[in-house]
Amino acid sequence: MQDKNEKHKPISFRIHQPLGHDEDPSHTFCDPTQAQATTATLFFRQREIYSLLKKRIAPDWMNAHPHAPLCIWSAGCSSGQEAWGLAMVAADCYRAQKKYENFKVFGTDINRDRINEARAGVYPPNLRDEAFRPVLLHHARIHDDLATIKTELRPHVSFGVFDIRKCPNNHRFAYIVCNHVLQYYTHELQKQIVSNFLSVLEPGGLMYLEGLTPSIAGELPIKKFSSVKNVFERTDG
Ligand SMILES: C[S@@+](CC[C@H](N)C(=O)[O-])C[C@H]1O[C@@H](n2cnc3c(N)ncnc32)[C@H](O)[C@@H]1O
Secondary structure, eight states: OOOTTOOOOOOOOOOOOOOOOOOOTTOOOOOOHHHHHOOOOOBTOOHHHHHHIIIIIHHHHHHHOTTSOEEEEEETOTTTHHHHHHHHHHHHHHHHTTOOOOEEEEEEESOHHHHHHHHHTEEOOOBSOGGGHHHHHHHEEEETTEEEEOTTTGGGEEEEEOOTTSOOOSOOEEEEEEOSOGGGSOHHHHHHHHHHHHTTEEEEEEEEETTOOGGGGGTTTEEEOTTSTTEEEESOO
16 A cells, blocks of 8 residues: 555644634535435445555554544445444554554434434445455454444444534544545535545544545645555645
8 A cells, every 4th residue: 555665654643622613604515416315335445445544544643642532534424334444443453552442433424314324333244345354243243144333343433414515623533534425526515525624634644535636636735645546644734
């Protein structure tokens, strides 16, 4: 996932106090019908999302902030497999380092039915990438051909209904994942959504933004992070 020539420079995170943004009622939205109609998802859909967490974000965070929770946002999480998958990988990272599992994953979606499914945490045990099968089997009980998320993982994950076109206001995230969502939105709305993400991204934090129109990177204080596709960091500190 990283260029051979590229040196590992630790991500320098700083903790900020929660922001107090007000929602801006003047936002103008496109018709979101298609964006909301497409809710297909799977466990471990894009390997890079989880490799980045395991190899860079979690180790660097634990190093820099041994006592602060690592907060991750799965924005547009549909029925929650992405958020649970992030929590599984984060839990494994903390356990591998024999550290207290001080992390939290927030899964949000505009679709209330999908969020209710996410909270239930019971799925057909299908995944995109078989390399992650042992991870799923470790964190979910398989019974009657259904995978049920184990109780140990549940306190680390919260789900809520939230529209990413609005400004979040009460958390800071070291990692924001927005996969298979942005492509449904216009250029202007993508810009608005990524600006919203930037308002809650920890300095040094990373965003996985699949489907982002490339020119938007030139219009916002973000740039590509290393050679990993779809990963962006902020350029304004
Ligand atoms: C194709 S699914 C992607 C699920 C998951 N991220 C993945 O990659 O497997 C897209 C999800 O984005 C959600 N979505 C679309 N527009 C949204 C918005 N404005 N705010 C929050 N969620 C949104 C949809 O409801 C849908 O569940």
